[in-house]
Amino acid sequence: MGIFNAPNKVPQHQRAYQAAYRQHIRIWNISPRSRVMLVPYTILLTGTLGAGLYGMGRKVLGYGSFI
Numbered sequence: 001m002g003i004f005n006a007p008n009k010v011p012q013h014q015r016a017y018q019a020a021y022r023q024h025i026r027i028w029n030i031s032p033r034s035r036v037m038l039v040p041y042t043i044l045l046t047g048t049l050g051a052g053l054y055g056m057g058r059k060v061l062g063y064g065s066f067i
Contacts, residue, residue: 020030028034055066 017027017030021027028038058066
């Protein structure tokens with residue numbers, strides 16, 4: 001079974017992250033895997049911000065509903 005006899009890669013990853021931290025690299029720029037999580041977050045953040053501003057704009061103009 002390969003999953004049970006897999007080598008422990010935690011020390012390697014820890015050394016890489018600590019070296020990047022010493023160079024003042026932000027955590028989301030260290031590995032490409034981190035960017036995979038950043039893209040959906042950014043899309044969700046801008047989408048909810050836009051929807052909220054749209055709803056507030058409609059409320060200011062006197063419309064009671066979102067649509």
